[in-house]
Amino acid sequence: YQDREDVWIINREYKPGKIKNKNELPKALLRKMILYSSNPDDIVCDFFLGSFSTAKVSICLGRRACGFELSKIAFDDFEEDSEEREIVRFYNDKIAELVEEEVHEIERVKRGDELPAGVLKRVIVYVATKRKLSEGDKMAGRHGNKGVISRILPEEDMPFLADGTAVDIVLNPLGVPSRMNVGQLLETHLGWTAEVLGFHAITPVFNGASEDEIVACLKEAGLPETGKTTVYDGYTGLPFDQKVTVGIIYMIKLNHLVDEKIHARSIGPYSLVTQQPLGGKAHFGGQRFGEMEVWALEAYGAAYTLQEMLTVKSDDVLGRSRMYEAIVKGHQKLTPGTPESFNVLVKELQGLCLDIKMVKAGSEQGFLESVEKLKGKKAKND
Structure with missing residues (x-):
């Protein structure tokens, strides 16, 4: 220079x-x-x-x-x-x-990585593996439309168009109305027109292609203005009763693979406070039985199965012991007790100066008498 x-x-x-x-x-x-x-x-x-x-x-x-x-x-x-x-x-x-x-x-290079006590040398080998798409893997689009793969079918069993082109992926239509992310439908139509007309669509988030512009592109490409077409069943070859939205969208495979998520547990660690099984594969935890799963068992009327899930399979300490004893002796009798999480709730309420007591069935009269005695003592003090 x-x-x-x-x-x-x-x-x-x-x-x-x-x-x-x-x-x-x-x-x-x-x-x-x-x-x-x-x-x-x-x-x-x-x-x-x-x-x-x-x-x-x-x-x-x-x-x-x-x-x-x-x-x-x-x-x-x-x-x-x-x-x-x-x-x-x-x-x-x-x-x-x-x-x-x-x-x-x-100094950091000379010192190297921090090793545990008694370990002189540690060798770390990273192995990269390619995995094929499998049922249970997670995929997502550009509009928050994420989900897991439920089935993988051969090409001849997939639904196909009138010209014999088999679709690559079938999405559940119920994933659109409740979430209201209709942008994926517009992307489907625009992607189809871009493929037919041979152009590359660039639509910013707040200044993207409008619905009228997409409809104009569909007309120019000679495609249905609704974006729907007749799709045929891959098993029978007969057309479906209703026309189906077909197009081209952007989908990627996420790094949430079923091979790394699958987990099972027989017995394992429990939380010291709630006495419930720990959560997560890393802690060898149990499977979470959430609110919606409870609704499912309630809908089926599986009362005993639900009771077992919420007590002896969870945080009923005495019930677990009795269940183990019954299984060893060959008895088929479930005697659930009080979940430990209820005791934790009572203690937390007592910490807020709310005296909570559990009254068992058949002892209501004695409880009411004790309440009346407390009221009488309070009246005398006043």
Whole structure:
């Protein structure tokens, strides 16, 4: 670079003791010092031109930048609080930071990874494997339309169009109305027209293709304006009763593979507070029986199965012991007790100064009598 040559000329010209007056330092030199003391990605502060940009931008504007050692310029005659000395001070501080970072990096490399006590050496081998798509893997589109693969069929069993083209993927239509992400339908139509007309559609989020524009593209491509067409059953070859929305969309496979998610447990660790099984494959936990699963068993009327799930298979400590004893002795009798989570709830309410007591069936009369006695004592005290 010509500018680099100018720098070396300046270095030879302004040697220690050569500057008689600080005003002799030209402004061009100071400007170049500021420009040349930065990395290409650093902000270049040009006080004279009043611009703040990176060195890469300066190069594009025809103002080249390169590395420059400020310590080689003499500043002996400058005042202590001058801008020139401030630049050199800033330069020296940056050099000290880099030296300190280098020392830390060398120490880290020499020290290596932290190993447990008693381990002298550890070898880590990373193996990359390619996995085919399998049932249970997770996929997602661009509109939050995520889901798992329920079935994988051969091409001849998939639904096909009138020209014999088999579809690649079948999505459940119930995933659209409740979530109201109808953008995936517009993407389906627009993708089909782009494939037929041979153009690449770029639609920003808040300024994308409108419905009228997509309908116009469907007309131009000679496709149905509704985006629906007749689809034939892959098993029987007969057309479906209703026309189906068909098109081209963007779908990707997510890094949630069923081979890494599958998990089973016989017995394992329990939580100390709730006495419920831990959760997650990493903790060898149990399967979560959530609210919707409870609804399913309630809908089927499976009362005993639901009771077993919520008690002896969960946090009923005494019921677990009795169930184990019954299984060992060959008895088929379920005697559930009180879940430990209920006891935790009672203790939390008692911590809020709410005295909660459980009244068993058949003992309501004695409980009411005790309440009346407490009311009588309170009235006497008042």
